[in-house]
Amino acid sequence: MRIRQHVNPLKSDLLDIADVPRIEVEAGRALEVELGAAEAHFLIDRAREDAATAFVGVEIRRELVEAVNVACAAAGPANVRSVFANMSVDMGRLFHDGSVRRFFLNFPDPFFKRRQHKRRAINPGLMAEIGRALAPGGELYVQTDIFALALDAMAALEADAAFASAAGAWTFLRESPYVAKSRRERQCETEGVRVWRLLYTKVTAPADRR
Ligand SMILES: C[S@@+](CC[C@H](N)C(=O)[O-])C[C@H]1O[C@@H](n2cnc3c(N)ncnc32)[C@H](O)[C@@H]1O
Numbered sequence: 356m357r358i359r360q361h362v363n364p365l366k367s368d369l370l371d372i373a374d375v376p377r378i379e380v381e382a383g384r385a386l387e388v389e390l391g392a393a394e395a396h397f398l399i400d401r402a403r404e405d406a407a408t409a410f411v412g413v414e415i416r417r418e419l420v421e422a423v424n425v426a427c428a429a430a431g432p433a434n435v436r437s438v439f440a441n442m443s444v445d446m447g448r449l450f451h452d453g454s455v456r457r458f459f460l461n462f463p464d465p466f467f468k469r470r471q472h473k474r475r476a477i478n479p480g481l482m483a484e485i486g487r488a489l490a491p492g493g494e495l496y497v498q499t500d501i502f503a504l505a506l507d508a509m510a511a512l513e514a515d516a517a518f519a520s521a522a523g524a525w526t527f528l529r530e531s532p533y534v535a536k537s538r539r540e541r542q543c544e545t546e547g548v549r550v551w552r553l554l555y556t557k558v559t560a561p562a563d564r565r
Contacts, residue, residue: 362415363462364474365444369415375440375448380409386452388413389459390442391476393538395435397461399536402432408456412437442476446484454509455488460497462539465504471525477504479511486517489557494521497553498531500543505551512555521554528552 362369380386385408389398402410410441413448414420414437423437440449466474476495485495495518497508505527512518513525522528531552543550 358521359416359418363417364441364476367562369441370444372445376438377451378411378438378449378454380454384409385456386411386454387457387459388455389461389537391415391460391463392423392437392445393419395427395437397459397533397535397537397540398435399427400430402435402509404534406432406434408434410435413440413442413445415439415441431533442481446481446488450488452487453490453493456490458485458489458493458495460495460499460508461537462499463497463504465501466497468502475504475507477508477511479514482508482511482518486515486557491557491559493557495553495555495557496533497555498537498540500539500550501547502551505553509553512553517557517559518555518560520555530555 358534364464378386380536387398387401387408387410389395389412390413393410393416398410398412402408408441410422412435417439420437420439423435427433427435440447460477464474464477466472491494497505499505499508509525520526533553
């Protein structure tokens with residue numbers, strides 16, 4: 356199967372995906388979500404550590420979504436699924452308010468060219484949607500090897516009263532708090548590339564936001 360390397364999330368058909376599901380989990384079951392999950396290596400690692408939690412990957416390349424779901428249906432883990440959706444526009448359709456324990460944004464696409472910066476997923480609007488969907492005390496973990504993207508995420512989160520940094524204001528984590536690794540994270544380790552990591556906790560309910 357041919358899988359495209361990159362897609363433009365602002366392409367008209369990707370701004371209006373017809374069959375975006377509402378993510379529902381059984382009462383009492385926690386939900387963790389990776390935005391831009393690709394092959395879902397990170398979520399599959401997480402699921403092997405924690406069979407009680409539901410893990411959902413959101414991915415804009417439909418071929419990858421299908422490949423993850425076929426592989427997990429055949430060989431597990433049974434608590435991982437991937438959904439075809441655009442995190443830049445579909446958060447409201449995907450997630451109930453306060454329904455997610457953790458969001459992971461592992462190595463979001465950099466779109467290096469200046470004229471493509473508008474395609475980047477990290478912006479205050481996405482952070483506000485993540486804050487809405489997180490449960491009180493829930494977490495957002497971001498990691499990237501692109502310093503400008505790490506700073507964009509940190510600036511948006513520091514400006515949002517719903518979030519507090521686990522490492523202290525304007526401070527990166529020293530290392531990953533997770534055993535799980537994404538595919539890009541493993542590649543960075545192999546190549547000795549520095550990774551910037553942020554962990555923010557939701558400290559206010561949506562109604563309390565200033
Ligand atoms: C650089 S890859 C990182 C993949 C994986 N998280 C990792 O760390 O190995 C970024 C992924 O985000 C996906 N992506 C980019 N924009 C997206 C969007 N707006 N909504 C959902 N997925 C998106 C891409 O298709 C790609 O699979």
